[in-house]
Every structure is written in structure tokens, then in C-alpha cells.
Amino acid sequence: xxxxxxxxxxxxxxxxxxxxxxxxxxxxxxxxxxxxxxxxxxxxxxxxxxxxxxxxxxxxxxxxxxxxxxxxxxxxxxxxxxxxxxxxxxxxxxxxxxxxxxxxxxxxxxxxxxxxxxxxxxxxxxxxxxxxxxxxxxxxxxxxxxxxxxxxxxxxxxxxxxxxxxxxxxxxxxxxxxxxxxxxxxxxxxxxxxxxxxxxxxxxxxxxxxxxxxxxxxxxxxxxxxxxxxxxxxxxxxxxxxxxxxxxxxxxxxxxxxxxxxxxxxxxxxxxxxxxxxxxxxxxxxxxxxxxxxxxxxxxxxxxxxxxxxxxxxxxxxxxxxxxxxxxxxxxxxxxxxxxxxxxxxxxxxxxxxxxxxxxxxxxxxxxxxxxxxxxxxxxxxxxx
Ligand SMILES: *[C@@H]1O[C@H](CO)[C@@H](O)[C@H](O)[C@H]1NC(C)=O
Numbered sequence: 001x002x003x004x005x006x007x008x009x010x011x012x013x014x015x016x017x018x019x020x021x022x023x024x025x026x027x028x029x030x031x032x033x034x035x036x037x038x039x040x041x042x043x044x045x046x047x048x049x050x051x052x053x054x055x056x057x058x059x060x061x062x063x064x065x066x067x068x069x070x071x072x073x074x075x076x077x078x079x080x081x082x083x084x085x086x087x088x089x090x091x092x093x094x095x096x097x098x099x100x101x102x103x104x105x106x107x108x109x110x111x112x113x114x115x116x117x118x119x120x121x122x123x124x125x126x127x128x129x130x131x132x133x134x135x136x137x138x139x140x141x142x143x144x145x146x147x148x149x150x151x152x153x154x155x156x157x158x159x160x161x162x163x164x165x166x167x168x169x170x171x172x173x174x175x176x177x178x179x180x181x182x183x184x185x186x187x188x189x190x191x192x193x194x195x196x197x198x199x200x201x202x203x204x205x206x207x208x209x210x211x212x213x214x215x216x217x218x219x220x221x222x223x224x225x226x227x228x229x230x231x232x233x234x235x236x237x238x239x240x241x242x243x244x245x246x247x248x249x250x251x252x253x254x255x256x257x258x259x260x261x262x263x264x265x266x267x268x269x270x271x272x273x274x275x276x277x278x279x280x281x282x283x284x285x286x287x288x289x290x291x292x293x294x295x296x297x298x299x300x301x302x303x304x305x306x307x308x309x310x311x312x313x314x315x316x317x318x319x320x321x322x323x324x325x326x327x328x329x330x331x332x333x334x335x336x337x338x339x340x341x342x343x344x345x346x347x348x349x350x351x352x353x354x355x356x357x358x359x360x361x362x363x364x365x366x367x368x369x370x371x372x373x374x375x376x377x378x379x380x381x382x383x384x385x
Pocket of ligand 1 (some may be wrong): 243244245
């Protein structure tokens with residue numbers, strides 16, 4: 001199965017990265033394509049993604065799916081790309097799958113006329129641009145060959161819907177489970193022990209270290225959501241160069257290399273998961289020294305998924321309650337809880353993947369309180385209680 005995911009300047013990085021990552025998990029051959037002149041594309045919240053190819057290389061190829069991420073002005077850049085319009089129009093005419101999320105249904109598909117006679121949804125901020133007659137409020141709407149969805153918080157469901165349409169329900173369920181999307185009792189849980197205050201009197205500085213093999217969904221969700229909350233996030237590579245390649249081969253350019261980032265002080269250090277990526281983070285002497293000094297100073301730190309195991313190995317979980325992905329929790333020796341996110345004093349841990357949105361919002365709540373978190377969750381189209 002061949003899938004095209006196009007990006008332009010200002011594309012919502014969470015949406016682009018989830019589409020590529022989830023469809024690659026299912027075994028699809030996904031090509032991340034730039035509609036700009038350059039392969040390096042600065043996205044909505046500042047993440048720089050490196051596309052696999054430019055759109056001109058794809059004009060004569062046949063795709064089983066063309067999936068458009070949203071974001072502004074990214075959606076406008078997709079709309080104005082004639083080559084992409086041609087590919088997507090042919091896709092619709094030949095009755096092969098296509099879809100769009102967030103701003104893109106309203107800003108791209110409607111002006112191209114590819115929504116006609118179909119039910120359609122999009123981000124709440126753009127719904128007045130949809131024809132009233134066939135507009136719906138579903139998180140994901142499949143209408144013949146066209147599928148639409150609402151925002152960053154609904155993108156995993158959107159991507160899983162394509163997996164189901166291309167590979168069948170059983171595979172979609174299996175991948176949904178591996179992404180921790182099936183939650184017992186319906187609601188994700190955040191638990192807090194030994195409550196301390198995290199808020200500070202300046203713009204919080206967050207260090208997000210990355211390595212080859214880091215889980216790109218986690219990297220991009222943390223960076224994007226914290227930046228939306230006006231946190232200063234520095235994505236730092238522990239590799240020899242700023243460009244890293246994530247667990248599902250998505251290339252991301254970090255803001256700095258670790259050697260240039262270790263002199264600054266941070267309010268929070270959070271390690272993303274990905275088995276190989278976490279292992280490589282743990283091999284960075286500079287990062288581990290920084291993290292040790294940081295935690296000894298009583299500052300906030302944490303990790304998700306396999307990085308929680310790294311924190312354990314480095315002796316940074318002593319006496320704390322933690323959580324991680326159920327498949328690796330045997331590697332933790334201390335008190336492990338079943339909740340999706342655990343805050344214990346100045347430590348935050350999470351199961352990772354599909355639950356990183358909860359972890360990111362938990363950090364925002366600790367830094368800025370409930371009102372800002374609710375408002376942010378609404379923009380993400382995430383049901384936050
Ligand atoms: C890490 O990934 C980059 C590509 O982004 C590659 O150039 C580099 O060789 C990789 N490093 C290692 C040690 O594999």
C-alpha cells in the first residue's frame with residue numbers, strides 16, 4: 001500500500017507525524033512529501049521536519065491513499081500546490097482513498113471541490129467554511145472514498161481509520177492497542193502524589209533531548225503542545241548532528257546539539273521514549289550529567305515509555321511512584337501504578353504514545369493551571385476533563 005502525506009510551511013506537525021508513523025506501523029509505504037522548494041519544512045509550532053521527497057517527484061505515481069494534515073498556513077500551502085491538487089483530484093476521480101484533517105477539509109478539499117455529495121467534518125474553528133448541509137461533528141467521518149477529521153487530538157483515530165480501510169479491522173485494533181488507545185473504563189487517568197508547586201516566575205524552559213530511534217509521536221506532541229502553552233522548548237540532539245531519524249524513520253532537525261545546550265539551565269527535562277532512542281539518550285554522558293544535577297537540585301524531570309526504564313537504571317526513580325508502557329513495566333523495580341500519567345513530587349512519568357497528549361497537558365496544568373489547560377485542549381480537539 002502506497003501512501004502520500006504532503007507537508008508545507010506551517011503544517012500541524014502532530015498531524016503529519018502521526019499519519020506517517022501509524023501508517024508505517026501498519027506496513028504501508030508512506031512518503032512524506034514537501035510542497036515547498038526545500039525538503040526541510042518548518043511546521044506550525046516550530047518543529048522542522050525533513051521530507052523524503054519533493055512533490056514534483058510524485059506526479060506520475062499512483063497512491064492507495066492521499067492524507068492531508070492541517071495547520072495554518074500549512075493548509076493554504078497545500079491548497080496552492082497545483083501538483084498536489086492534480087494528484088488528489090485524480091485520486092478522487094478514480095475512487096481511491098483520500099482525506100484531510102483539522103483546517104485542511106475546509107481550506108483544501110472544499111476549494112478543490114472534492115467534498116461534493118459527501119459528509120464532512122473539520123476543526124471547530126473552520127466549520128463555518130463547510131457547506132452546512134452535509135457537515136457533521138464526528139471526530140472521524142468516512143464518506144465513500146473521503147475521510148475527514150477534526151484536529152491534533154483526533155489524529156490517531158483518523159490514522160487508524162485509514163489503517164482499517166486499507167488493512168482491515170483486526171490490524172487497526174492491534175495497532176490501536178500498541179499505541180495504548182484502548183483504555184479500560186473509558187477515561188485516561190492522571191494521578192498525583194506528594195504534590196509540590198511547579199509554576200515559575202518566568203517563561204518555563206524545557207529541555208527535550210532526542211536521538212536516532214526516539215519515538216517521533218512523543219517528541220512532536222510534547223514539543224508542539226508545550227509550545228502552544230507558551231513554554232520555551234529546546235529540542236536537543238545527542239547525536240553528532242542536529243538531524244535525527246525517529247523510530248519510524250521520520251527525520252527531525254533539533255534546535256541544538258547537546259554540547260551547545262548543556263550550559264543553559266532548564267526548569268524541566270523530559271525524555272521521550274522509543275526503545276533505541278532511549279538507549280541512545282542514556283549513552284550521552286553530557287545529558288546524563290545534566291539530568292543528575294538537575295534532579296539533585298530538586299527540579300522537575302521525567303520520561304515516557306522506555307525512557308522511564310532509563311531513569312530507573314540511572315537511579316532517578318528512587319522512592320517514587322511511576323508508570324510506563326505495560327509491555328516493559330517488569331523492568332521497573334519500584335512502585336508502578338496503572339495510571340496513564342503519574343506525578344510524584346518533581347517527577348512525571350507516562351505510558352507514552354497515544355497517552356503523551358495527557359502527559360503534555362498534565363505538565364501544562366502543573367505550570368499554568370486548569371483554565372489554560374482546558375483552553376489548550378479545546379484547540380487540540382481533545383476531550384479533557
Ligand atoms: C543518526 O541519523 C542520521 C540521519 O538523520 C544519520 O546521518 C546518522 O548517521 C545517524 N547516526 C547514527 C550513529 O546512526
